[in-house]
Amino acid sequence: MKLELVINKDVVQGTVNEVELIESKAQRDELAGRVGVLEKVKGLLLFPNMEFATNRQIAEFYEVPVKTIQKIYTRHIAEIREDGYTTMTGKMLAENLATNMMSTAKVTREKGHILIEFDGMATQIPYSTIGLYPKRAILRIGMLLRDSEVAREVRTQLLNIEEKASKEVKVAEINNELELQMELARALMNGDVQAVALVNAKIIEYKNRHIAKVEAKLNEVTEERDSLGEKVSAFIESDEVYTFGEVAEGIDGLSAQALREFLQVHGVLGHKSRGEVYRPIGKYKGLGWFSTQTRVAKWSGVTFTNTYITTKGRMEIAEFYKKVQAQEMSA
Secondary structure (H helix, E strand, O other), X not given: OOOOOOOOHHHXXXXXXXXXXXXXXXXXXXXXXXXXXXXXHOOOOOOOOOOEEOHHHHHHHHOOOHHHHHHHHHHOHHHHHHOOOEEEEHHHHHHHHHXXXXXXXXXXXXXXXXXXXXXXXXXXXXXXXXXXXXXXXXXXXXXXXXXXXXXXXXXHHHHHHXXXXXXXXXXXXXXXXXXXXXXXHHHHHOOOHHHHHHHHHHHHHHXXXXXXXXXXXHHHHHHHXXXXXXXXXXXXXXXXXXXXXXXXXXXXXXXXXXXXXXXXXXXXXXXXXXXXXXXXXXXXXXXXXXXXXXXXXXXXXXXXXXXXEEHHHHHHHHHHHHHXXXXXXXX
């Protein structure tokens, strides 16, 4: 009698690829504790005796602009805070380093910033509040960064570790299956009906256990997908509006004027305005990208009317900009 168990090993064993790692919070949560891969890939500069790094230090580690790290934090703020992200004024951080007897850091207060030197390296921090990321959060950022060679290497190391662990699990499962097959064969050869029944019960329990794992994994993925869908829907349907400057900053660091001119050149907004009111034209009138609102200045009490960008507009204008840029590059 041949025992066959058909199991989706990728689901049960949790093997992942790079895309799943970037897109799945559940997979990131499973691997966020493997902070040792950071040092395997590249030397990571952390404040001595604190095990924290700033946006600037993380940007230098992953070889990306500081703004890129800030965007990752903004988009995944809940995850990163769960990893132990905290804030502290630069002044307080400098005092902690200067008074810590175990610290090897040299702290120099300069005009506009504080210079901290340690381990042959130097970094600047402002006197104001700064964000501090522990290793777990730094690793998570590496799982989220798309355009960084260092981050890709971090993900490769993580996937190699995961693949090794998955192979070990697979070997153990094969051994369990072979043991059940041999046990069943012995019972059949001996004509031991009671033993056959007992082994069959073990086989059923074995299969049910794996089915439960598959179902649990599928439920986890489904719940994450549904949760994300609800968040996206709520975000798109929200009444929140943004200034051109706020939206422009998230699109290649444009200025408010550059974004407005881009939309005018490409037939989205009219060139003429009344005050600060710019109206959509043509097919863009009914898309719900813009909202004209009249407000009262908090301190002066003066009434003013401006054109703002809606949440829907913020998302779709960013996509529109990327599409136009891609077309112009391929032309």
